[in-house]
Amino acid sequence: MRKIVYESTEFYDSLLIVGPLWFLAYIVFSGFPDLDRFVAGAFYQGRGRWTGDHLSFPDAVPEWGGWLIPLMAVSIALVFYAVSLRQGDTGKLYVWRNHLLYLAGTVSACIFVVGLCRYFSPGYGPSDLTVYGGVLSGIGRCFPDSHAGTVFCLFALYFVFRDTYPRLARLVLSVVLFSGVLYTLTEMARGEQFLSQSLATLVMDWSLCAVLYRLSLGRILGAKPLPLPRHQAMLVAVTVVYWLIFFNRALFGQILSQRGLGTLDILVQATGVFMLLGLGFFTVLNLVVFPKVLKAVLVVLTLTAATVNYFSLHYGVVVNSDMINNVFATDIAEAGELLNFSMCVEVLFSALPLLFIIIQSPVVPQKFMKRLQWAAGLSVLSLSLGGMVLFASFQGLASLVRGEPVVRHMITPLNVVSATVKATLADARAGEARPRTVIDDRPELGPTWRQPRGSLTVVVVGETARLANWGLAGYERNTTPGLSKRNVYAFRETVSCGTSTDVSLPCMFSRVGRANYDRKRILEEESLLPVLQRAGLRVFWQDNQSGCKGVCDGVTELKINRDMAGKLCKNGHCFDGALLAGLDTHAILNPHGGTVLFLHQLGNHGPGYFRRYPRDFEVFKPACRDDKLQNCSREEIVNAYDNAILYTDYVLSGLIDWLAGMHDLDTALLYVSDHGESLGENNLFLHGAPLVIAPIEQTRVPMFLWLSAGYRERLGLDDACMREVASRSASHDMLYSSLMGILDVKSSTYEGKLDFTRACRNPNLALKVAGTRVSSGLKSRNE
Known part of the structure; x- marks a missing residue:
């Protein structure tokens, strides 16, 4: 049954109408913008001049002269139709009566529909655009091409003759196509129309002529089934x-x-x-x-x-x-x-x-x-x-x-x-269970740990936060009002390992880094976290995204308590404010030792930036509230993204306040984003571009360090020196050794030149502070 339906001429006849209509819809909703720009650029001479500025069709006829041809066709058809009515049913024009009425009505309908669509069209022509020396004003009214429509509406003549005089019909079709193409090229040379606008007119007029031919004359368009490929x-x-x-x-x-x-x-x-x-x-x-x-x-x-x-x-x-x-x-x-x-x-x-x-x-x-x-x-x-x-x-x-x-x-x-x-087959997969090579089986804690006072170091891995929209980096909007009031060492810029989480996350906590990037080696070796744990620190990983990509293998993973988080978790996602929900600090903290807590944010992950913050944080308006970014203006996209940055600032500021309140511990927070994001620059969105062509918006990320007064004393850190270091550029390659330096972990994998705190730490002062704390602890015990 199905085979019989598909072989019917009526079915294939409808396809000859539906096919052009599909192509028309494709042009309207997608178009060929790159081809349009290329063709327009080929005719553009600069300073608002076009190669066809002095051309019209034909050259001796004014621009409005193109309308004479279809008007004449309609007039002649109506005259002959009136004559056929006077002759009655026996006249010579009787057999052409319906065809003449079809010709007049179809040409008129084509002119009317094209003109109506053009009147309400927001599309501009090349000469209107500023890139071609034009000035945008009002609505464009350039889509579809009404000039070419005056020629392509004569497709109706092809349908008038196709049944009785097929050779003449084909000749008429060839002449109409040739004339329409010539007219189209003339209009493009004058900068009046884009190629897709004229192409849409061709398809629109053909479709109207074919549909009215089928409806008014009751004829099928194809005498045979469509010639589908048989080989x-x-x-x-x-x-x-x-x-x-x-x-x-x-x-x-x-x-x-x-x-x-x-x-x-x-x-x-x-x-x-x-x-x-x-x-x-x-x-x-x-x-x-x-x-x-x-x-x-x-x-x-x-x-x-x-x-x-x-x-x-x-x-x-x-x-x-x-x-x-x-x-x-x-x-x-x-x-x-x-x-x-x-x-x-x-x-x-x-x-x-x-x-x-x-x-x-x-x-x-x-x-x-x-x-x-x-x-x-x-x-x-x-x-x-x-x-x-x-x-x-x-x-x-x-x-x-x-x-x-x-x-x-x-x-x-x-x-x-x-x-x-x-x-x-070739790449190693991040997050796959695999035995990992131990890179240092005997790391140990440095001399600053010879004291009774414990510490909590929180490392926050941001998601898709780009430096260009970071308030601390000089962005025109203050998207980091909370952090600007905290005493943080904000780095001028940090270069990421990659442009995606799958690449950056394993890389930034590996000793290999981007300079000697080898994905297979990075994923086969253990990350920094097991080394810290083997040295004697308590290490935990808390995730609010798609996993740690193998970075946390061998350490304890904590889970967000969704019941405790309440409204912070909904629709399969949790806001980053839920990262500490239900966290049992008594279970993870060591009052006389070190604890390192890694928090992996959901951050600014797109395209649903509006989903990354509670509605109360929608400060910048109007904000894009659509996962399909092409439905929003760039201003709306940036507003939604900046609102998400604003919420990240709120979460990080709250973390700093929480840590500052732990008076019995030395506390620190290091924040760094895994990669950046494109928000429409050069028609790029999201992230993940190959590094060789990745724009700086995807590779420049924010990073800052906050230390409590006790932690600075523990390290013997010089404040002025650290601020000078933060004024330079950094990279993800520095995280591995810098965290070892901050935590005072001795390891054969440590590289001093990659530790951004090394030049600012005073070991002698740190040991003196540790000794003083030991003495104070012994004295308090004796008392």
Whole structure:
């Protein structure tokens, strides 16, 4: 039954209408902005001048002259229609009566609909934009292209003649297309229209003509079923072209946006990449010789490519093995903020036509050896053509890869396949249970511990806090009002190990660091925490995110008491204020020894920044309250992000006050974020960009140190020296040795040059203080 329905001409007839309507919707909601900018830039001469400033269509006719053609068509059709009515049912024009009425009505409808949409459109033309020397004023009223609409509305003539005079119909269609394209190029050369605006007009007019043809004349559009691919090679070719056009927009956008190259050079590069990738995909996919297996592979890769395309366009995501590891490490609650209903709808919408073609294509079954020979022959042919393309454009492609190394991570879906294979087979996975190499089996506590007074050191690992929006770093907004009133050593800037938690967290507590980065070694060796514990300190890890990524292996993990946290925990997440909820200090503290408590925040993790703080902290308004950042203005996104920073300041200030109240202990707090965040700069959002291209917003993070008076005495720390050190740049590579220095742990893995407190600590003064405390303790016992 299903097969009969899909082979009916009525069903395929509806597809000839639905297909163009789908493409029109795609242009309206997605468009091709990079291609638009490239084409507009090719016609722009600078200082507000365009190559077609003195052109119109035709050159001798004023701009309004384009409206004469459709008006004449409507007038002539109405005149002949009136004549046919006077002649009656026996006149020569009787058979054309309905067609004439259709022509007049359709042309009028096209002009009216295009004009109406344009009147309410907020879209601007190139010459209106400031980047092209224009001045934005009012609403744009440039979408769709009403100028091209005056030509494309004549598609109605094609439908008038298609049944009785098919050759004439095809000639008319060719003339209309040629004239419309010429008019479109003229308008683009004058800076009046973007390419996508004219393309939308073409599709809109065609759809209106086809729909009214079906409704008014009751004719089907296709006499035969749609010519779906019947051979494997054709199906693969259609799929590959679709991938390159619709799912590699980020790749070609990167190519088209290159600076310092001429328009022709960029076109050669783009054409070479298109052909080379197309032939490469075509070769590999043709090796899958079983039709059902091929279809399954194509469906999976298409959905994957559509998903990657969504995140690339909306968030600037670049897919590499680190990004795949981030996906593996993301918990359900975090993923839920990204994988929302609207995202699924958009992904399915962009992939729907190709999925239909793949599933419904009646690929002709062939014998195994014949299929293998056919696939091998096509592969050899493709490789030969690919070699020729590579040879012809090698210089341009080589310079592209050298100058834009990120492009190899933008080839969809190849990037997902290669990154997944690398992340699964080659990369070590953070957080996996594995035996870890002991890097120092005999660390010990230094001489400052020869005293009866204990200590509590809290290390807070921030999440996605970027330095650019940190009040203590000079941000124009005071997002850290609480910390600015506490006596903290705020570092000028700190460079992160990576741009994601999965990379940064294991790296920042490893002796390896970023300078000698080796992910496999970092994840095979134990982190700083077991070393501290082996030296004699009590070490605990409390997490409010997606886990410690293996950093806390071998030490005690504490859990947030959600019952004690109350309203601070809801919808699968807890605000960071819940980190100490239900914490039994008597169980973890050692009044005569050292305790180190690591707290891992949820911080500013996006895209739901508004979910990271209670509503009472929404100071900066209006704030984006949507997980889909593209639905918010950049101002709203920044406001929500800054509100989350403000809440982080509140939590950290409260932690300092809590520690300052422990008069029987020496207390300290070290805060550092794991990585930064992009908030729309250069169309990038979130984090996780490959380090080679990562903007500083993702790699510059805040860090500060707070010490109680007793702790400063314990270390013999010089305040002025420490403030001078904090005025310099630091990095995650310093955390390992600096924490050992602060905690006075002696280890063979310690590197003094990476300890930012070393130059400011006075060992002699620290020992003197320790001796005084020992004497005071003995005296109090004797008394």
